[in-house]
Amino acid sequence: MILMSHPTGNANVRAVADALLRHGMLLRFATCIGISPQSPLAQRFPQRIFNLPPDKMWTHPQREIVRHLASRFGVRGIIEHERGWASMDQVGRDLDRYVAKKLEQTDESSLTGVYCYEDFALATFEAAKRRQLRRVYDLPIAYWEVSQRLLREQAERWPAWEPTLGGTRDSAEKLERKRQELELSDVVITPSKFVFDTLPAAVRERKKVVVAEFGSPEVSSLTSVTRAPSSRPLRVLFAGAMTQRKGLADVFAAMKLVDSKAVELVVIGSPVSPISFYRGELADFRYEAPREHRAMLELMQSCDVLVLPSIVEGRALVQQEALACGLPLIVTRNAGGEDLIDEGETGFLVPPNSPESIAQKITWFVAHRGELPRMSAAARAKAAERTWRDYGEKVVHAIAA
Numbered sequence: 001m002i003l004m005s006h007p008t009g010n011a012n013v014r015a016v017a018d019a020l021l022r023h024g025m026l027l028r029f030a031t032c033i034g035i036s037p038q039s040p041l042a043q044r045f046p047q048r049i050f051n052l053p054p055d056k057m058w059t060h061p062q063r064e065i066v067r068h069l070a071s072r073f074g075v076r077g078i079i080e081h082e083r084g085w086a087s088m089d090q091v092g093r094d095l096d097r098y099v100a101k102k103l104e105q106t107d108e109s110s111l112t113g114v115y116c117y118e119d120f121a122l123a124t125f126e127a128a129k130r131r132q133l134r135r136v137y138d139l140p141i142a143y144w145e146v147s148q149r150l151l152r153e154q155a156e157r158w159p160a161w162e163p164t165l166g167g168t169r170d171s172a173e174k175l176e177r178k179r180q181e182l183e184l185s186d187v188v189i190t191p192s193k194f195v196f197d198t199l200p201a202a203v204r205e206r207k208k209v210v211v212a213e214f215g216s217p218e219v220s221s222l223t224s225v226t227r228a229p230s231s232r233p234l235r236v237l238f239a240g241a242m243t244q245r246k247g248l249a250d251v252f253a254a255m256k257l258v259d260s261k262a263v264e265l266v267v268i269g270s271p272v273s274p275i276s277f278y279r280g281e282l283a284d285f286r287y288e289a290p291r292e293h294r295a296m297l298e299l300m301q302s303c304d305v306l307v308l309p310s311i312v313e314g315r316a317l318v319q320q321e322a323l324a325c326g327l328p329l330i331v332t333r334n335a336g337g338e339d340l341i342d343e344g345e346t347g348f349l350v351p352p353n354s355p356e357s358i359a360q361k362i363t364w365f366v367a368h369r370g371e372l373p374r375m376s377a378a379a380r381a382k383a384a385e386r387t388w389r390d391y392g393e394k395v396v397h398a399i400a401a
Contacts, residue, residue, distance in 0.1 A: 001027035001108065002136070002399065004115040005099045005124060007064065007092040008032065009050060011317065011388065012140070012191070012214050016115065019392025021052060025400070027111055029057050030099045032064035032091060046292075060098045063091045082171055089174065092120035100127040113186075113399065122177050125184040136399055137185035139195060141314035142334075144170075144178045146198040150312050150334075154244050157353065160281070164243035164272040167312070189395055191315035192336030210398040213339065215388030216320035217297065233264040234366050237303040237327065239296070239318045242269045242278060246316075247309030247332065252282040253355035254307075254362065260284065262366045266303055268296065300325040304372060305365055309350060309358055310335040323383035326376035330361045345378045 002025050006013045009031050020026035033048045034057045035041050042049050050057065066086040070079045082089045096116070100123035103114070113134030116124050118141070125135045141147065147167055155162040162168060182188070182199075188209045190196045196204070196211050203209070240246045248267070255265050268288040271278065275287065288299060300306075306322035307330040315336035319329055323340060329347030331337060341349050348364075350357040365372070 001025055001110040002113050002115050003027050003030070003099070003103060003111060003124075005030040005095060005120065006117050007088075007095045007120055009034070009048065012391065013117075014050065015215060015388040015392040016138075016395050017050065017052060019389070019396045020115075020399075021056065022392075023396050023400075025396065026052075026056055027108060028102075030095065030102070031057070031059060032095055033061045034059045058099070058102060060095050063094050067091055081166075081169055082174060089119065093123075096120045096123045099124045103127045103131070115399070116181075118178060118181065119174070121181045122184070125181060129184060134187070134399075135185050136187045136189065137181060138189045139182075139199075139314070140191060142195050142198040142312050143182070143200070144175055145200070147312045148175070151245065154249075154311055158244050158249045160277075161244040161249045164248075165245055166243065166272070167245065187398060189398065192313075193338065194333055194336045195314050208398070210394070212391055212394040212398065213386055214315050214317055214320065215391045216324045216383040216386050218324075233262055234305065234362070234369070235264050235266055235303040236330075236362055236365075237266045237268070237300060237306050237322070238308065239268045239300070239306065239322070240308065240316065242267065242271045242273075245310065245312050247311055247352070248278075249281070250309045250353065250355045250358060251307055252278075252285075254358035255282055255285070257355060257359035258362050259366065263362060266299075268299060297321060297325055300327060303327060305330060305347075305362070307331070307358060307362070308335050309352060309354075311352055320383050320386060323379040326380050328365075328372075328375040328379050330358060340382055342378065342382070345375060346382045347375070347379070 002020055004017055017029045029052055034050050035045055035048045037049055063086045067079055070086055078084045078086045080087055104127050113136060114124050114128045115136040117138045121137060128135050151165045151167045154165060155168055188207055190211050191214055193211055196209060238248060238251050242248055265285040266288060267285050270290055300322055306327045308316055309332045310316060311334055313334055313336045319331060319335060319337040319340055330350060332350055332352045334352050338349060341347050348361045350361060
């Protein structure tokens with residue numbers, strides 16, 4: 001039996017929890033805020049719904065509630081990166097300590113291991129080691145040493161974009177915790193070959209490291225949206241946090257190299273800097289605020305191509321969401337989805353740090369609009385190859401083997 005924890009929960013976390021429950025391997029799932037589908041709060045907080053029996057969940061909501069309220073009312077100090085009492089780092093570390101304490105108190109003889117995520121695992125892993133329990137470490141993004149190097153290179157390439165990078169502000173203490181977490185782990189779950197390759201060679205040799213690719217949204221559940229005729233500009237979509245970690249500076253630079261009358265750039269995501277900063281970098285783009293997931297997918301379907309020239313990712317889920325909506329991709333290997341690209345069929349891989357390559361592929365799509373229906377069908381078929389159930393099964397198999 002496995003004790004699993006994550007402070008918020010997302011599609012991949014839910015898929016693992018569901019698979020463990022399905023196989024009778026889930027002792028408990030610990031999170032900050034967990035709501036059952038029958039709860040009156042379910043419609044208001046759909047992102048916190050877990051399809052788990054109440055007796056399979058532990059919740060520890062205090063700091064997470066404060067974080068949400070502080071974000072809503074603009075109280076910035078208490079959620080300041082790392083240092084704020086209700087920052088995401090402190091929320092996750094508080095849950096980690098809570099789970100470690102519960103682990104020390106429980107006398108469940110069926111418990112064989114713990115499953116934790118990067119940044120929120122150290123105290124739980126230390127407690128699990130004392131009990132000689134197996135420790136499974138989910139690494140959802142490139143290992144910190146590689147991430148730090150790549151992000152610092154971006155800070156030098158695009159100094160004005162450095163405040164958007166986030167990871168360059170991580171403290172030495174936080175980075176050391178990451179190192180200790182990995183050292184304490186027995187099994188490492190990664191979402192892509194890119195993340196696998198960022199792990200130190202010694203780790204890949206000593207530990208069991210598994211690549212389990214994320215699933216795609218159900219294609220059949222999406223509302224079909226008819227795209228506008230080819231007489232209008234090609235709609236190129238960037239979706240995600242508006243940061244150079246995801247390559248937005250390179251997208252802006254690429255847009256300056258293409259025919260502006262033939263292409264419309266649509267950016268949907270959360271600004272990390274004031275929107276005036278982005279307008280100063282590229283005045284002419286259509287900004288769309290983040291929205292409920294289904295509404296975002298419907299917006300995707302009104303676009304033609306997704307561009308995501310990420311510098312550091314794990315496996316950007318937006319790639320498979322875009323494919324499921326029929327959008328071919330222009331992405332880097334660093335976005336974690338190189339297996340999703342059949343060149344010229346489902347999209348194109350471009351090298352990182354290359355606005356010229358991005359512009360070249362955008363221009364190709366402008367010149368080959370007639371290829372979009374064929375590529376759209378190929379994109380949907382590719383997305384359908386990866387399901388969340390398959391992802392969960394692969395993770396459970398890795399834990400059980």
